[in-house]
Amino acid sequence: MQIIKQLELIEQVDQLIRLNATGAPNQFAYRLGISKTKLYRILRIMKDMNAPLKYDDGLSSFIYEQDVRFSFGFQVNVSENKSITESRKHNRKRKDLPMLVIKNAEKMAS
Numbered sequence: 507m508q509i510i511k512q513l514e515l516i517e518q519v520d521q522l523i524r525l526n527a528t529g530a531p532n533q534f535a536y537r538l539g540i541s542k543t544k545l546y547r548i549l550r551i552m553k554d555m556n557a558p559l560k561y562d563d564g565l566s567s568f569i570y571e572q573d574v575r576f577s578f579g580f581q582v583n584v585s586e587n588k589s590i591t592e593s594r595k596h597n598r599k600r601k602d603l604p605m606l607v608i609k610n611a612e613k614m615a616s
Contacts, residue, residue, distance in 0.1 A: 519549070523567070528613070
């Protein structure tokens with residue numbers, strides 16, 4: 507899926523920016539295996555998502571001007587763990603639910 511690949515690329519870009527290890531734009535694009543044009547497109551997307559990006563000539567690296575964190579995906583809230591556990595107990599009592607549903611709920615809770 508195209509969107510997943512873009513998000514994974516943004517995650518790679520984010521990691522290298524955090525390490526102050528991007529290098530000049532040509533080096534950065536090469537490191538990522540993409541064109542310089544695509545790199546600038548990704549950086550524009552990140553800026554559109556409020557990433558405080560800038561290029562630091564002294565470090566020869568892109569940097570964040572503020573402490574930020576990028577993440578994507580779904581995470582189970584800690585406060586919901588109790589209700590998931592209670593739900594599993596209830597589901598085990600019901601014979602009409604397949605075990606697959608229970609196993610998936612257990613994976614999500616861990």
